[in-house]
Every structure is written in C-alpha cells, then in structure tokens.
Amino acid sequence: MDRFLFLTVDGLSHGAVYAAFALALVIIWRGTRIVNFAQGVLAVATSYLAYTVSGRSGSYWLGFAAALVAGLVLGAIVERLVMRRVENAPPLNAVIVALGLVLVAQGVLGMIYGNQYLPFPAPFSRSAMTVGGVPLLSHFDLFVLGTVLLLMLVLAVLFTRSATGLRMRAAAFAPPVARLLGVRVGRMLTLGWALAALVGALAGMLVIPTGLGLHPTAMDTVFVSAFTAAVVGGLDSPVGAVVGGLLVGLVLSYVAGYLGAGTTPLAVLGLLVVVLLARPAGLFSGAQARRV
Amino acid sequence: MSALLEVEGLTAGYDGVPVLHEVDLRVPAGTICAVLGANGAGKTTLLRALSGLVRPSAGRVVFDGVPMGDVPTERLVRRGVGHVPEGRGVIEELSVEENLMLGGAWRLGWSGLFGSGRAGLRRDLDEVYQLFPPLRARRRHPGHQLSGGERQMLALGRALVGRPRLLLLDEPSLGLAPRVIAQTMALLRRLRDETGLTVLLVEQNVRSALSIADSGVVMSLGRVVATDDASRLAADADLRHAYLGF
Numbered sequence: 001m002d003r004f005l006f007l008t009v010d011g012l013s014h015g016a017v018y019a020a021f022a023l024a025l026v027i028i029w030r031g032t033r034i035v036n037f038a039q040g041v042l043a044v045a046t047s048y049l050a051y052t053v054s055g056r057s058g059s060y061w062l063g064f065a066a067a068l069v070a071g072l073v074l075g076a077i078v079e080r081l082v083m084r085r086v087e088n089a090p091p092l093n094a095v096i097v098a099l100g101l102v103l104v105a106q107g108v109l110g111m112i113y114g115n116q117y118l119p120f121p122a123p124f125s126r127s128a129m130t131v132g133g134v135p136l137l138s139h140f141d142l143f144v145l146g147t148v149l150l151l152m153l154v155l156a157v158l159f160t161r162s163a164t165g166l167r168m169r170a171a172a173f174a175p176p177v178a179r180l181l182g183v184r185v186g187r188m189l190t191l192g193w194a195l196a197a198l199v200g201a202l203a204g205m206l207v208i209p210t211g212l213g214l215h216p217t218a219m220d221t222v223f224v225s226a227f228t229a230a231v232v233g234g235l236d237s238p239v240g241a242v243v244g245g246l247l248v249g250l251v252l253s254y255v256a257g258y259l260g261a262g263t264t265p266l267a268v269l270g271l272l273v274v275v276l277l278a279r280p281a282g283l284f285s286g287a288q289a290r291r292v
Numbered sequence: 293m294s295a296l297l298e299v300e301g302l303t304a305g306y307d308g309v310p311v312l313h314e315v316d317l318r319v320p321a322g323t324i325c326a327v328l329g330a331n332g333a334g335k336t337t338l339l340r341a342l343s344g345l346v347r348p349s350a351g352r353v354v355f356d357g358v359p360m361g362d363v364p365t366e367r368l369v370r371r372g373v374g375h376v377p378e379g380r381g382v383i384e385e386l387s388v389e390e391n392l393m394l395g396g397a398w399r400l401g402w403s404g405l406f407g408s409g410r411a412g413l414r415r416d417l418d419e420v421y422q423l424f425p426p427l428r429a430r431r432r433h434p435g436h437q438l439s440g441g442e443r444q445m446l447a448l449g450r451a452l453v454g455r456p457r458l459l460l461l462d463e464p465s466l467g468l469a470p471r472v473i474a475q476t477m478a479l480l481r482r483l484r485d486e487t488g489l490t491v492l493l494v495e496q497n498v499r500s501a502l503s504i505a506d507s508g509v510v511m512s513l514g515r516v517v518a519t520d521d522a523s524r525l526a527a528d529a530d531l532r533h534a535y536l537g538f
Contacts, residue, residue: 163393163397163400163401166386166390166393166394166397167394167397169385169386169390170383170386170394173383173384173385173386174381174383174384176345176377176381177377177381177383178383178394179345179365179366180343180345180365180368180369180375180377180381181369181394181395181397181398181450181454182366182367182368182369182370182397182398182454183366183394183397183398184366185366
C-alpha cells in the first residue's frame with residue numbers, strides 16, 4: 001500500500017509535466033492542425049540555454065527565466081520562418097518539416113554542447129519527504145505540481161477571459177470569419193506557437209532534472225508520452241490533454257513500479273491502442289461540433 | 293447624394309478565372325441596395341471582393357471617399373464595413389456571447405475583456421439582446437446548438453456589435469421561415485431609418501429584398517445587367533422574367 005501511494009504521487013508529478021507538454025501540442029493543433037513533432041527539441045534547446053545562463057550567472061532562476069523567454073521567442077520564430085510555409089500544405093508536409101527541424105536542431109545542439117549527458121540540477125530537493133513513516137513526495141514534486149497548476153490557471157484565464165484568447169480561439173476555429181471580424185489570424189497563429197513553445201520550455205525545465213540529464217535527445221521519450229496524452233485526450237481538448245497527461249503519468253508509474261522500467265514504452269503504446277480502439281476521437285472530444 | 297460605397301470596373305475571380313466582369317455600383321449613405329440574380333451570377337463573389345477575401349484583378353472600390361484597394365480584410369471592420377458571409381459564419385465552438393464579443397473585439401486591446409473597453413462592449417451586447425431577445429436566453433450555448441433563425445440573429449447581431457456604417461449581407465433569408473424573413477427585412481429597414489445604416493443586400497428572395505431596398509442591381513454571369521430604383525426594378529416585368537425568374 002505504501003508503494004502504491006508512492007507510485008501514485010510519483011505518477012501524478014510526472015503526469016503533470018506530460019499534461020503541460022500535451023497542452024502545448026493541443027494549442028498548436030487547434031490553431032494550425034499540425035502536430036508539432038519538433039516540440040521536444042525546442043524544449044531541449046531552451047533548457048541548454050538555461051544551462052548556459054545558470055552556469056555563467058550562478059543563478060538557477062535566471063536560467064529558468066531565460067528558458068521561458070527563449071521558448072516564447074523561439075516558438076514565434078519557428079512559426080514565422082518555417083511552419084508558415086507548410087500551414088496550408090498537405091498535413092504530411094508539416095510533419096516532414098518538423099521532423100527535419102528535429103534532426104537539424106539535435107545535430108546543432110550536439111555540436112555546440114557535445115553528445116554527452118550534462119548535469120541538470122533541480123532547484124529543490126528531490127528526496128521524498130516522509131509522511132507518517134511513508135516516503136511520499138519531494139519538495140521538487142511539490143514545485144512541479146504547483147507550477148503546472150498555476151500554468152493551467154493562467155492559460156485557462158487567458159483563453160476564456162481575455163480578448164486575445166477569444167481572438168486566438170476564433171482564429172483557430174474559423175479563420176475567414178475571424179478575419180472579417182478584424183482578427184489578424186496570422187499574428188494569432190504566431191502567438192499560439194510562441195505560447196506553446198513557452199509551455200514546452202517550462203515542461204523541459206521540470207522534467208529534465210528527473211532524468212539522466214541534459215542531452216539533445218533528452219525530451220524524446222517525454223514527447224512520446226505527452227503525444228500519447230494529447231491523443232488520449234482528443235488532441236482538440238485542453239481538459240483532455242491535462243487528464244490524458246495525468247493518466248499517462250499514473251500508468252507509466254504503476255507499470256515501472258510493478259513490472260519494471262523496461263516495459264514502460266510498451267505500456268504507452270498499449271494505452272494509446274486501447275483508447276483509440278474504444279474512443280477513436282479521444283476521451284474528451286465530446287460531441288464533435290459539425291464543421292460547415 | 294454622395295455615395296458611401298462606389299465600385300468601378302471591378303473584375304475579380306478565383307485562380308485567374310474571372311467571375312466578376314467590370315462591375316459598377318453606387319450605394320448612397322443611409323440606403324439599402326439589393327444585389328439580385330440567379331445562382332452563379334457572382335453576387336457572393338462581389339461581396340468577397342469588396343471585403344478583400346478575393347483580390348480584385350482590376351477596378352476600384354471607394355468607401356467613404358477612401359480607396360480600399362490594398363486594405364486587408366482584417367482592417368475593414370475598423371473602417372466601418374461589416375460583412376455577414378454566406379452561411380452566416382457563426383463560430384460553432386464559441387458561445388453566443390463569445391461570438392457577439394468577437395464582433396466588437398477589434399475595439400479592445402490585448403487584455404480586453406478585463407480592461408477599459410469592457411463596459412462599452414457590454415452596452416453594445418445589451419442592445420443586441422434587446423433587438424434579439426432569444427439570444428439572451430441562449431447566451432451561454434455554443435453556436436452549433438442554434439436554430440437557423442437564431443444563427444441569423446447572431447450573425448446580424450455580431451455584425452452590429454462591430455458598429456458598421458456599411459453592412460454587407462449575403463443571403464440573410466436563406467433557409468428561414470417566411471415570418472422570420474419578414475422580421476429580418478423589417479429590422480434592416482428600421483436600422484436604415486433610425487441609425488442611417490447603409491446595406492448592400494445580396495438576396496435570392498427578390499420580393500423581400502425589393503420591398504425594403506431603395507435601389508437594386510441585377511447581375512447575370514458576373515456582370516451588372518440592370519441598375520435602377522427598387523420600385524422600378526420590381527415593376528419591370530421583362531427584367532423579372534429574364535433574370536429573376538418570376
């Protein structure tokens with residue numbers, strides 16, 4: 001029972017990061033109908049920047065802030081310079097371009113920083129606090145959960161309560177109508193990518209300290225888990241992304257804890273297959289609105 | 293009388309194939325001009341060319357004395373042009389209230405719904421709710437749950453929240469019950485008389501359109517074949533038989 005509790009808390013902590021990363025995928029999917037396969041490597045790039053800034057300045061938080069700002073800028077640049085050219089092309093073009101971006105960026109990062117794992121510290125202790133004799137969650141887990149919760153609140157308010165969020169949703173759902181109503185659709189798409197890359201950068205800062213360290217491929221497995229989470233949630237639904245993320249986190253934690261870490265890739269795939277068989281549109285697609 | 297909208301020699305089409313051929317049009321301020329014609333006459337393309345959704349290959353559009361040639365679609369609403377597109381353009385995923393807010397969102401800044409513009413927008417929404425009481429009852433419902441009549445109200449209301457001086461309306465009567473069509477037409481007439489709204493009204497429902505219009509143009513195969521007062525167009529039996537089918 002103690003082990004179950006520990007695995008649950010650990011799963012939720014990881015799941016929160018998957019949820020954030022999945023949310024970033026959903027933001028871009030809703031705006032451009034593109035799955036951003038380059039999202040993992042963008043988050044790695046911003047984490048490397050944090051590594052450099054923290055190393056030079058000696059301040060973890062300066063590096064943290066640099067990663068978030070860099071995410072915002074990098075997302076906008078990638079949309080404007082690269083993805084805009086394939087936004088109206090067949091879907092496969094965007095996939096190929098994004099995968100190309102992954103190869104180039106991983107190569108460049110490897111050339112700059114080397115292809116070995118670099119130590120990437122957590123800002124808080126990662127050793128679990130014991131509650132009633134049971135080791136439960138660490139200060140870092142609390143930081144992760146709190147940060148992701150705050151992120152979700154901010155995004156929810158932005159999208160549902162602000163004029164910019166309303167414009168972004170209109171641009172995503174009905175671009176020509178949005179233009180007639182004065183929404184600059186192109187600008188909203190850029191903003192969506194910037195926002196998604198910011199969320200990705202944050203997720204990178206939260207998850208890389210729990211792995212082997214910083215490496216050009218450090219986010220690859222996280223991307224697979226988050227992608228599964230987003231698809232499980234329905235790709236179109238922010239709430240679905242969050243629930244999907246937590247679900248994937250829990251499943252992976254239980255599987256790794258009871259069956260061994262080697263089986264987790266299979267578990268991710270299994271979860272994806274089961275959900276797609278039972279509800280092909282995802283758990284939270286709801287009554288799909290008709291597109292006319 | 294000075295014209296709010298002047299169109300000269302407008303030629304436009306899709307993928308290089310012209311649909312509109314040298315269309316001329318004058319709509320004086322505070323009047324309703326009906327654009328009539330059969331399917332495929334180019335009526336919708338005319339509105340799309342006026343909004344910049346289709347780029348004209350030749351001709352001139354002057355709105356309120358200012359050439360509109362290179363004004364992007366996104367800017368038109370700021371200049372005072374509202375366009376209710378074919379099929380009404382209700383955004384299905386957004387609620388009724390969100391659709392309406394979007395109509396006036398161009399007047400808000402970044403934060404918008406929290407900020408200073410909010411009170412003004414609220415008043416505009418209340419006016420629309422007074423005009424169309426069913427929308428108030430449905431304000432939290434997503435667009436895809438609305439009936440045809442409610443969609444029409446929402447599309448028209450959303451355009452009005454944008455405070456247009458010129459309203460481009462694409463077939464408002466399509467798919468509506470006769471009673472609802474009559475109400476819509478009466479409302480347009482009232483808006484013209486009370487607020488000085490100028491309307492370019494594309495319609496297949498010729499009788500309804502001519503009953504409220506001041507002037508009309510008849511289009512056929514992308515050309516304007518007749519321009520006259522609405523009453524004279526309605527009385528021209530030859531024209532009706534040839535182009536309007538009644």
